[in-house]
Amino acid sequence: MTYYELYRRSxxxxxxxxxxxxxxxxFELTPSVAMKVxxxxxxxxxxxxxxxKAKTTFKGNLGTYRFCDNVWTFILSDVTFSTSGAGxxxxxxxxxxxxxxxxxGRTTSDV
Amino acid sequence: xxxxxxxxxVMNNVIDGVRGDFSSEQLDESVLESLASLWERKLLQSxxxxxxxxxxxxxxxxxxxxxxxxxNEKVNCSSEEQQISSAAVKGLKEDSAESLSSDSDxxxxxxxxxxxxxxxxxxVTRAKNKWKCTLKKGVMTLDGKDVLFGKASxxxxx
Numbered sequence: 677m678t679y680y681e682l683y684r685r686s687x688x689x690x691x692x693x694x695x696x697x698x699x700x701x702x703f704e705l706t707p708s709v710a711m712k713v714x715x716x717x718x719x720x721x722x723x724x725x726x727x728x729k730a731k732t733t734f735k736g737n738l739g740t741y742r743f744c745d746n747v748w749t750f751i752l753s754d755v756t757f758s759t760s761g762a763g764x765x766x767x768x769x770x771x772x773x774x775x776x777x778x779x780x781g782r783t784t785s786d787v
Numbered sequence: 788x789x790x791x792x793x794x795x796x797v798m799n800n801v802i803d804g805v806r807g808d809f810s811s812e813q814l815d816e817s818v819l820e821s822l823a824s825l826w827e828r829k830l831l832q833s834x835x836x837x838x839x840x841x842x843x844x845x846x847x848x849x850x851x852x853x854x855x856x857x858x859n860e861k862v863n864c865s866s867e868e869q870q871i872s873s874a875a876v877k878g879l880k881e882d883s884a885e886s887l888s889s890d891s892d893x894x895x896x897x898x899x900x901x902x903x904x905x906x907x908x909x910x911v912t913r914a915k916n917k918w919k920c921t922l923k924k925g926v927m928t929l930d931g932k933d934v935l936f937g938k939a940s941x942x943x944x945x
Contacts, residue, residue, distance in 0.1 A: 687836070687928055695825040695826040698825065699818075709805075713801065717801050721926075725924040728936060732934075735943065736941075776941075777905055778906045778908040781907030781923050
């Protein structure tokens with residue numbers, strides 16, 4: 677089973693990529709092992725997100741939209757968020773600019 | 788579950804998951820450990836998952852241990868910004884550079900405070916200029932803080 681590589685761009689993924697880069701540069705790791713670690717990360721991140729129960733709603737103005745290769749990209753402005761956590765607490769945030777990148781979540785039932 | 792503890796789980800799962808790959812490549816256990824600690828250190832430096840309400844004192848203390856590093860990163864970021872804006876100023880000397888300058892403004896936003904949502908969509912619909920979308924399994928970086936969601940719905944006007 678393959679998993680999306682999308683989450684490599686998250687903070688957790690970027691910091692892992694940085695760490696791997698550094699170790700490959702110092703000849704502590706081979707690039708092929710580093711790739712295996714990233715593939716493992718795709719899987720673990722996806723499985724971990726299955727356990728997240730928090731719900732978020734957001735509203736905003738859509739500046740740019742793009743649908744290419746089954747990936748939606750939205751550039752939003754003046755976005756308000758509200759996230760309700762597991763304990764029922766609600767966190768809100770307002771942002772000037774926001775980019776959303778979303779892969780197709782329907783084709784793969786469990787990915 | 789808060790972001791920091793979920794991240795910790797992912798890190799442990801990844802490290803455990805590649806242990807077999809490492810040993811079949813004849814890599815020492817210490818290499819795996821140094822990867823784990825390097826990753827953890829970089830994550831702490833990013834400050835994205837440091838709990839706002841100090842639920843995990845350990846992480847908070849570690850983050851305080853290295854204020855210099857965090858500070859340096861910010862300095863780098865702003866100097867990068869300055870370089871870019873001076874480049875934009877150079878570009879402006881040519882008359883046609885009006886559009887160029889607005890382009891580089893967008894670049895700056897991307898560099899220093901990129902608010903990014905990575906997710907998977909269930910449905911995206913549009914009626915006239917009203918868009919609705921439902922997302923799942925999302926990781927958001929909002930003002931430098933990471934937030935996760937299981938499901939999300941959004942409404943926007945174009």
